[in-house]
Amino acid sequence: MDEVADAIADAVRREILESLRGTRLTAGEIAAKFEISRPAVSRHLRVLRECGLVHDELVGRQRFYVLDPAPLAEVAEWIARFDTAAAWTHRLDALETEVYRTRKAHRARPKDEQTKENTA
Known part of the structure; x- marks a missing residue:
């Protein structure tokens, strides 16, 4: 390199x-x-x-x-380690997954629990 x-x-x-x-x-x-x-x-x-x-x-x-x-691939890979955009992409993907799970869990709860939560 x-x-x-x-x-x-x-x-x-x-x-x-x-x-x-x-x-x-x-x-x-x-x-x-x-x-x-x-x-x-x-x-x-x-x-x-x-x-x-x-x-x-x-x-x-x-x-x-x-x-x-x-031969530029190794240099590019080394430089990419300093790319904070890639780290943010990973974090945002994880956040998207967590939001999806939360919404899915919220929809799966019985209606009376959701109503109590919304009125509180």
């Missing part, structure tokens, strides 16, 4: 990953998107390849780079 986190810590590498989302590109096509040198883009691609975020496919004489998002 640390290798992937280090790789995505760099803005250029994150932009490369965005560029590869849903498509495959050659190193030249990727380099054309940046104002940095081709060797610098090549070094970024090597980092992404080494941590498994991209892999290359040789097609004829061209090498295409393809995104492999699988």
Whole structure:
């Protein structure tokens, strides 16, 4: 996970990953998107390849780079542990269940008990 986190810590590498989302590109096509040198883009691609975020496919004489998002799953799971919305969803689901049970129990009681309770 640390290798992937280090790789995505760099803005250029994150932009490369965005560029590869849903498509495959050659190193030249990727380099054309940046104002940095081709060797610098090549070094970024090597980092992404080494941590498994991209892999290359040789097609004829061209090498295409393809995104492999699988290594991001572990990072995403780690980040999700800090997501308080997920904890609230769990709590609200539990509250909904308890409200349902209470209503069901209330409906199941005899009518005369419910009447006494409402007049008190």
